Amino acid sequence: MQALSHDPVPHPRLGTIETIVVDSRTLSCDGGLGALGHPRVFLRIADHQTFCPYCSRLFVLSPDAPAGTGH
Numbered sequence: 169m170q171a172l173s174h175d176p177v178p179h180p181r182l183g184t185i186e187t188i189v190v191d192s193r194t195l196s197c198d199g200g201l202g203a204l205g206h207p208r209v210f211l212r213i214a215d216h217q218t219f220c221p222y223c224s225r226l227f228v229l230s231p232d233a234p235a236g237t238g239h
Contacts, residue, residue, distance in 0.1 A: 185226050188228070191234075197222070211227065
């Protein structure tokens with residue numbers, strides 16, 4: 169019988185963050201998975217980025233975004 173050559177302990181990839189570049193300072197996030205997502209939340213980018221408190225997606229304002237994007 170041959171021994172297993174791989175480590176049976178799972179090693180998840182930590183630190184992987186979904187980053188989405190947007191053109192507006194105001195946006196919404198629902199997790200993007202339809203019924204498997206999360207409640208829709210509305211977010212505002214104050215400086216140059218923000219994250220969703222539910223799914224931890226990172227939203228980054230595009231450097232090419234117009235200066236007066238959002239309200």
